[in-house]
Amino acid sequence: MKADRRTLLGLGAGAVAIGGGGFAATLGGTEALPPGGLGGTDLARGHRLRDGGFPAPSRFEDVDVVIAGGGIAGLSAGWRLQDAGFTRFRVLELEDEAGGNARGGRNPVSAYPLGAHYLPVPNREAKAVRHLLRQLGVITGDRDGVPVYDPEQLCADLQERLFWQGRWQEGLVPRTGLSAQDRADLAAFEQTMSAYSRRTGSDGKPAFAVPRAYSSQDADLLALDRLDFVAWLDRQGWRSPVLRAHVRYAMRDDYGTEPQHVSAWAGVHYFAGRRGWTVDGAGDNELTWPEGNARLVRGLAGFCRDRIATGHIVHAVRRDGEGVQIDSFDVAANATTRIRARAAILAMPHFVAARICPAAVGGAGAFSYAPWLVANVTVDRLPGGRGVPLAWDNVSSTSDSLGYVVATHQTPDAFPMATVLTWYLPLSDMPPSAARRLLLQRTADTWKQIVRDDLLAMNPDLEGAIRSIELWRWGHAMIRPTPGFLDRGEAVRPAPPLFLAHSDLSGLSLFEEAQYQGVRAAEGAMAFLHHPHESLL
Template sequence: MKADRRAVLGLGAAAVAAGGGGLAYALGHAPLPAGTLGGADMARGHRLRDGNFPAPSREEQVDLVIAGGGVAGLSAGWRLRDAGYDQFQLLELEDHVGGNARSGRNAVSAYPLGAHYLPVANREAKALQHLLRQLGMITSDTDGVPVYDPEQLCADLQERIFWQGRWQEGLIPRTGITTQDRADLTAFETTMAGYSKRVGSDGKPAFAVPMAYSSRDADLTALDTLSFAAWLDQNGWRSPVLRAHVRYAMRDDYGTEPGEVSAWAGIHYFASRRGWAAGNSGDNELTWPEGNGRLITCIAGFFPDRIAAGRIVHRVAREGDRVLVDSFDTAANATVRTRARAAILAMPHFVAARVCDDVGGAKDFSYAPWLVANVTVDRLPRGRGVPLAWDNVSSTSESLGYVVATHQGPDAIRTGSVLTWYLPLSTMTPAAARRLLVARPADEWKRIVRDDLLAMHPELDGAIARIDLWRWGHAMARPTPGFLWRGEALQPEPPLFLAHSDLSGLSLFEEAHYHGVRAAEAAMTLFGHDHESLL
């Protein structure tokens, strides 16, 4: 089945070697719809890699520089402003902040360019709950338990899977499966439930979000020495239905195949979510048409006066007890030197190691490439079985399916919509996948996207108005075996602080938010600024 799914999109090893091909190109030859090709600014990224920036031509001074405007950097800025500390500046390479939580918009709807939801927060995620209260997403408490605004929670139907010619609710097929499939699914779910309820000998949950609150019992940390696929083998669970679902999950959150994911990270996916909410909201997600772009806009709105976009930070160095931060201002075509008391490097680790000699360990990280397509349709998809859901996955596709941007809110009544389609390039090495992501022409990617959707929904023939592509060459850190708490050993000495989700090895909003808050509070402690920790 795995090989068949690869053939649908022409993404197997032979297809890569040939530069394309496979069934994806045989489903139709109608003119391709219009659309744009976007992504992280490769020109600026490659300039940072290659160096050769001019010498500084002007200087600035500020107490604290935050280098990087993804979720971690923005969360650091939010925490500083929340604590009444304003002497900071955030420098962002791109023209827009947000990292892989950015969003776009067209005449039909807003839509995500990457991350598209936030699960209801765990009890241990206190800093995140504080933010969600400020944003009005947690509206009150009932007996000390958060109450979420129902308008922010994913509406029904949440998920469905295309299985044996029909759409079924949920992401695991429950009909047309064998007795052994049922036995393995039951055993797996029972084991995950046990891990979810377990409290370690150190009094911490076995698996927590943020992961810093997880137990460090030896038998749990030992799970990081083998792959998730090997752990499934050890348990004798070989059901193709279970394996397909596990593969979907690992590619969905980590962009990585189960054979390359740490068993600890694999179990964390299934056992760490214990949403703390009143009523029946604990297993729901917060989502919006623009995905996590909603959160980015809200967080940046707390301190717009402290954000400087289009600034390529290319050198961070100590000068006595101070820090020098050199950044290239793309609008002014000049390098600016900022003298600061401290700096938070809120950037992927491989970038931080490039710009700052105090940061090492870059070779310990690898990053998953993704293609995201926002497909504008004149009419909503249908299909046999349960009706259209927010998240729609096909068991016969190598893609992760699509989410419907207009699933909820006032736009839900529209006949047309934007379908955000996801493909992690996980069947090859990340380096090879990045080369393919760049080398394959936009029209070939659009053909792949179109044909994959038409394989699920023949009724969309003639209804696809646009396909807007977005490439992520380094979308997320891959939690390969040995990743666990790797980031803790890489923290430099103050006044330098690291803050990014890849320090956790899990590219989750909660992890990025935690590291941003942690770094901001450490900087305030260094400065002697009075604050009460949220962590």
């Protein structure tokens, strides 16, 4: 859920059955499937990293700092080093393109996201995010010390619509068909979330903050992490099926996880943690672009592009005297390079870091990851439907998908008819390992049929207008904030000269968290190497 995260969405029972192959038996579409590929992270490289067998080093280099991993955390670490005048570093990325789950694609109609597609207007405490946004021209100035955002990069109206009771309505809060109990539980829930959002802890910190490191450490708040979100709802006595369906949508939207597997702390944080700080009344708005957060990837990479090497599989990291030894396999050159560094930042998912540096990084079994399917669907006319017109974010109350966003929403004059719809499905109703197997086992045609039929159920007016469906599989799309997650990241941090940087350490797969961890690691490395800098944290 996006701008309405502190208001309430009632969703009916989902119509998409993603588990165990049951969906295919319910599909009714008979027309020929549109063209389109099946992409995702490079499985061959990932399996090679898992299986080993790399050649012995034939090249040798010396670098002050190596950043292993070029997702948002790794790019943020590089950006922070560069911004502080520290230039003796390299970023090594396994894929052929940096950006992690914030990458994007492009076709003749539009750029589009492959994963993360927006950044909420940052909270007051998110100083490093605002520093970056000023450099990128997203924040254009200040008024009485409060940031002013470029209106062209804030999500334009209509921001959201919900397919509810056979019609599209504005916003994600249903206005009809609610029982008295539904209304009472929804109101009580919203009042409680608003109180959490306004609360300041006894330590002077917001109860729930973004990045989460700035959140209060009050004992009653931390105790929420020992419960799952459904158990917490049970304790409040809120049993409205509309509220429960709303909570399920929200948890799958940000965490790719069913609410009974989400820490109650993370569940409350979703609704109470955002307080966008801006003068123009857009605090609940988002920053978004046709390519989604790939715009931020491009901006981060632009600060240190000549120091980023893609197609490099870092497969061994070990301490070497007072420094670090890093072995990486150059896919194009078919050769291993051994780098001697004064410090190393492992900016990768924790299960990968634990594999390549087992002596210093442990606890991989405590982390689990949500699998997703993303589809970018090119259509030659804009979706319509009964009720309000097309919005940026379009959600159906009768689907287990999360609906679709419109890539050209911010540039409506570029292609007045054709557009790309980015459709999202977290495979959350089964164990993650089973969902990953399903992602691999199902054919592209089966997935295309699922995507097509789900879109046509929302928008029958798109019949005959779908021109292509490009699929993207994320086996480990994001960390799952299961109960007990608050302590996991701190429990696995090695000592310098090794540093970890990834949103896994926060337990929340958000841009702000990945950036915070990257900046934290970069500033830790600079302090270790006695490079002068003023902290952004």
